[in-house]
Amino acid sequence: ETCKSIDKGPVIPTTPLVIFLEKVQEVALQTYGHNRFDAKLFVDMSLRKNLSETIEAFNKLPRIVNGSVSKSDLDGFIGSYLSSPDEDLVYVEPVDFVAEPEGFLPKVKNSEVRAWALEVHSLWKNLSRKVADHVLEKPELYTLLPLKNPVIIPGSRFKEVYYWDSYWVIRGLLASKMYETAKGIVTNLVSLIDQFGYVLNGARAYYSNRSQPPVLAAMIVDIFNQTGDLDLVRRSLPALLKENHFWNSGIHKVTIQDAQGSNHSLSRYYAMWNKPRPESSTIDSETASVLPNICEKRELYRELASAAESGWDFSSRWMSNGSDLTTTSTTSILPVDLNAFLLKMELDIAFLANLVGESSTASHFTEAAQNRQKAINCIFWNAEMGQWLDYWLSNSETSEVDIYKWEDLHQNKKSFASNFVPLWTENSCSDNNITTQKVVQSFMSSGLLQPAGIAMTLSNTGQQWDFPNGWPPLQHIIIEGLLKSGLEEARTLAKDIAIRWLRTNYVTYKKTGAMYEKYDVTKCGAYGGGGEYKPQTGFGWSNGVVLALLEEFGWPEDLKNDC
Numbered sequence: 332e333t334c335k336s337i338d339k340g341p342v343i344p345t346t347p348l349v350i351f352l353e354k355v356q357e358v359a360l361q362t363y364g365h366n367r368f369d370a371k372l373f374v375d376m377s378l379r380k381n382l383s384e385t386i387e388a389f390n391k392l393p394r395i396v397n398g399s400v401s402k403s404d405l406d407g408f409i410g411s412y413l414s415s416p417d418e419d420l421v422y423v424e425p426v427d428f429v430a431e432p433e434g435f436l437p438k439v440k441n442s443e444v445r446a447w448a449l450e451v452h453s454l455w456k457n458l459s460r461k462v463a464d465h466v467l468e469k470p471e472l473y474t475l476l477p478l479k480n481p482v483i484i485p486g487s488r489f490k491e492v493y494y495w496d497s498y499w500v501i502r503g504l505l506a507s508k509m510y511e512t513a514k515g516i517v518t519n520l521v522s523l524i525d526q527f528g529y530v531l532n533g534a535r536a537y538y539s540n541r542s543q544p545p546v547l548a549a550m551i552v553d554i555f556n557q558t559g560d561l562d563l564v565r566r567s568l569p570a571l572l573k574e575n576h577f578w579n580s581g582i583h584k585v586t587i588q589d590a591q592g593s594n595h596s597l598s599r600y601y602a603m604w605n606k607p608r609p610e611s612s613t614i615d616s617e618t619a620s621v622l623p624n625i626c627e628k629r630e631l632y633r634e635l636a637s638a639a640e641s642g643w644d645f646s647s648r649w650m651s652n653g654s655d656l657t658t659t660s661t662t663s664i665l666p667v668d669l670n671a672f673l674l675k676m677e678l679d680i681a682f683l684a685n686l687v688g689e690s691s692t693a694s695h696f697t698e699a700a701q702n703r704q705k706a707i708n709c710i711f712w713n714a715e716m717g718q719w720l721d722y723w724l725s726n727s728e729t730s731e732v733d734i735y736k737w738e739d740l741h742q743n744k745k746s747f748a749s750n751f752v753p754l755w756t757e758n759s760c761s762d763n764n765i766t767t768q769k770v771v772q773s774f775m776s777s778g779l780l781q782p783a784g785i786a787m788t789l790s791n792t793g794q795q796w797d798f799p800n801g802w803p804p805l806q807h808i809i810i811e812g813l814l815k816s817g818l819e820e821a822r823t824l825a826k827d828i829a830i831r832w833l834r835t836n837y838v839t840y841k842k843t844g845a846m847y848e849k850y851d852v853t854k855c856g857a858y859g860g861g862g863e864y865k866p867q868t869g870f871g872w873s874n875g876v877v878l879a880l881l882e883e884f885g886w887p888e889d890l891k892n893d894c
């Protein structure tokens with residue numbers, strides 16, 4: 332085997348338990364087959380006995396063809412040695428839930444929409460969980476991480492708390508006046524930074540090799556603005572500084588020289604992992620099976636895990652050939668949205684530091700934000716298109732000192748919903764040449780706005796972060812970004828998108844009785860599909876976005892609520 336290049340990035344080792352459960356996943360696929368198989372289920376199981384005893388029993392199972400085990404033997408092993416995923420996180424009644432909180436969504440006047448909003452609000456009860464006592468007593472038997480406070484989970488197969496989902500969960504909890512639950516979630520995420528140095532993708536041992544879009548500071552600012560809780564700010568600030576360092580150092584940090592010769596520091600997604608994602612181990616191995624050698628496989632595994640770090644797993648946005656997942660190249664892309672999130676993080680840290688009298692931290696982060704603002708405008712902004720564009724890093728540009736040289740042809744001219752995320756960061760449009768009006772026009776003609784909301788991309792690849800899917804966080808970011816601009820035209824557009832999105836959520840709920848993690852935005856009343864697992868319901872961030880939008884825009888008595 333000859334390798335063109337060798338994967339050099341860092342790797343955070345996983346636990347022996349995760350490695351063992353991946354083996355169970357592999358054998359289970361051979362034994363049960365692809366039909367209705369969900370790989371994640373197996374790494375979410377826990378042990379009834381200690382690991383070495385369990386491994387011994389597993390190794391003794393009689394093997395038939397290709398290392399598989401008979402269905403009855405495997406069923407028997409799982410029944411005796413493993414516990415189902417539902418036993419580690421148990422239901423808990425949220426302390427601050429009331430059926431109809433005082434001052435709940437005052438602008439929602441339509442009785443049908445109000446009744447639905449109350450049902451969505453009541454879903455917090457279904458999604459509320461706490462770590463079971465036996466996990467705290469024997470954490471080595473579980474892949475679940477022992478967090479102290481209750482959490483709100485996304486739902487269905489996603490039985491643990493997720494990082495960026497939590498921002499929109501919290502926006503919904505604030506509309507539901509559930510301040511204690513919101514603060515508890517933040518405290519949990521802060522504890523992950525204390526332990527790992529960053530917020531994990533989700534609270535499982537197998538997610539420890541990557542983070543997710545960094546929105547913790549935004550959660551704290553929004554909670555503070557509603558509760559005035561300075562203690563939470565004081566307790567969280569050191570963790571936010573640590574998190575900021577994580578994203579601005581090591582492999583996440585990229586230096587790039589603009590056309591005028593000035594250097595800028597920006598960030599990229601980069602997982603600390605070069606093996607199959609344990610929760611999708613069998614799937615990633617199959618994807619990589621067409622590659623000629625282990626070096627290329629390792630590189631692909633890192634790119635797939637890095638796409639998961641971006642939250643957009645998977646999407647043509649990260650691929651050089653949208654119809655071939657093996658061309659995923661996440662680490663070679665400087666992403667607009669990550670840098671917009673980091674700009675917001677820096678502004679938010681400055682704001683929070685000022686609140687608690689830490690003025691030198693505040694001025695340091697104000698300056699960091701100004702620098703990132705400049706970098707965003709120089710590297711990503713494309714005046715002709717009126718959008719901020721992802722930038723593809725190319726190896727040939729790397730000089731000896733690892734400084735990339737900017738070239739306009741490396742901006743990705745395809746329209747992605749992420750190209751509009753900088754709207755969300757208040758002062759992104761402060762530059763004279765960058766007018767919100769231009770961005771609004773560009774958005775309107777981009778093709779992304781569809782009858783039931785905003786599509787993530789224009790390519791229909793079958794991946795879940797591609798056309799025709801629309802995801803809740805991007806709807807909310809763009810809607811809020813448009814509102815923040817203060818422009819009348821932008822406000823009208825924001826409201827129009829909100830109505831489309833709320834309608835499709837409402838109608839789908841009426842048809843199916845459930846809230847979905849994503850929707851098909853080409854038609855009102857349809858949920859999304861594609862990707863590596865079946866459509867999931869619950870659903871944390873969808874509920875959060877609905878409640879936050881209803882809080883902002885309300886719903887008048889006479890506004891049509893069906894499609």
Ligand SMILES: OC[C@H]1O[C@H](O[C@H]2O[C@H](CO)[C@@H](O)[C@H](O)[C@H]2O)[C@H](O)[C@@H](O)[C@@H]1O
Binds near residue numbers: 489493532610639
């Ligand atoms: O199991 C496959 C992948 O699932 C997650 O990704 C999707 O769900 C998350 C929870 O709602 C969401 O945050 C993410 O944006 C979705 O694409 C998980 O985050 C991935 O790491 C995982 O590989």
